[in-house]
Amino acid sequence: MLVRSLGYLRWRSPDVSAWTSFATRILGMMHARTDGDGSQFFRMDDEPYRLAVVPAAEAGIDALGFHVSDSAKLDEITVLLDRSGIAWSAGTDEECARRRVGEFVRCTDPAGVPVEFYCAPITDHTRLVTPYVDGFVAGALGLGHVVLTTTDMAASAAFYRDILGFQLRNTATLPSPNGAPSRSVQFYGCNPRHHSVALVEFRDPGVLRHFMVEMTTLDDVGATIDRCQDDGVTIRETLGRHTNDLMASFYVAAPDGTNVEIGFGAQQVDSATWAVHEITAPSLWGHRPVPPPPTVPDPVAGSRFDTAAPSRN
Template sequence: MLVRSLGYLRWRSPDVSAWATFATQILGMMHARTDAGGGLYFRMDDEPYRLAVVPGAEPGIDALGFQVSDSAKLDEITVMLDRVGIAWSGGTEAECADRRVGELVRCDDPAGVPIEFYCAPITDHTRLVTPYVDGFIAGALGFGHVVLTTTDMAASAGFYRDVLGFQLRNTATLPSPNGAPSRTVQFYGCNPRHHSVALVEFKDPGILRHFMVEMTTLDDVGAAIDRCQDNGVTIRETLGRHTNDLMASFYVAAPDGTNVEIGFGAQQVDSSTWAVHEITAPSLWGHRPVPAPPPVPEVAAEPHRDPATAVRS
């Protein structure tokens, strides 16, 4: 495969400071650095960072970073992009330095998601400190996974499957809440992680439906649930186990409203023996939507009484 892993997510946010607490004290990542523009970088493993949150007027994906093994693989990607007529550009020295990578190539996927391909991440060998979690399943498997929306499944699937060489792992047609039309979903992997990218048909393309981080123990996930409840962080879906990757996870609202899946125990697959199958339910159990708390009723104000006209009994 051309792509080794989903290496990082760069997220734009109008409230970067809120992510400082969320990424470290809720997700358990390590704050690695703050750049000159106020962007925050967070580590999960030995890589320079896995999540970056940079200032922006509106929340959204600033870039998905896909790691390749070396410069030759970057050249192969540009050849493939040229072949299918997708415009690309090389990263400047300043951009590579900002991202702590040796080389960088960027393009947009068919849904308009900004994509960056990179090689030779530059590490400073600072010891990873994650006091809230034992660790994350990352390393060669990458950051985790992302679920992206598209209005043209054929075009988006063709980009990840035919251009980049991702393997289709599962398909699904799942009911949507509130009687909305069913959603077509496809799950794509580029290494033993079941999927690094999932595509969902949706009216608005290029939206991040959620990103996932995988912790090393179930206790890490349970403690994350406690931290959410202790700190007033909204849990969107209860603990459950998925049908496709068999991950035990729950969903929480990040500062800008996007969902984050926090999980443990996903299966890893052998690309040479894996066979695609259709799933008909998202979960074996759990993942129940958590209703919003009812509004607190307003206390009726006492009527104003003018002491001068009060009737004395």
């Protein structure tokens, strides 16, 4: 395949400090560095970073970075983009230096998501320290996965499948809440991770529904649930197990309103023997929405609520 993995997520945010706390304390990533513009970079493994948070007035995807093996693969991608009529541009030396990569090219997918393809990540060999977790399932499998919205499934699927060579792993037609129309979902992989990109039909294209990080132990996941509860971080869905990748995971609200799936134990697949299948439910068990806490009324003032003994004077 042309693409080795989903290498990094660059996220724009008006609240970078909140992300710094969330990425380190909740997700357990290592803070790697701060750039001159205030951008923050976070590590999960030996790569220079997996998550970057860039100061901006509005939140959203700054770029998805897909790792390719070398310059020759970058050239192949640009040829395919040209043949498909998709405009692209090369990163400048300054941009490459900020991303800690040798080369990269950028384009936009059919849903409007900024996409980058890079090679030769530049490591500084600083020892990884993740005190809140034993580690992450990353390395050659990359950051994890992202779920992106599109209003044109055919065009988005053609971009990832036909141009970039991602393999369709499974499909789904899943009910939407509150009686909304069912959603078509497609899951695409580029390495043994079940999927690195999922596409879901939705009215607002180019939105990140969630990104996923996989931890190395179930205890790491459980301890993360505890930290969310201790720190008042909203858990959106309870611990559950998915039907497609068999991951045990839960969903948490990240800063800016996006979501993060935190999991353990996903199956890895052999692209040579994998057969596409349709799933009819997202989870074998769990992944239930967590209702907001009940509203506690303010104390009501008045003598009829006074429990002190009446005065005899």
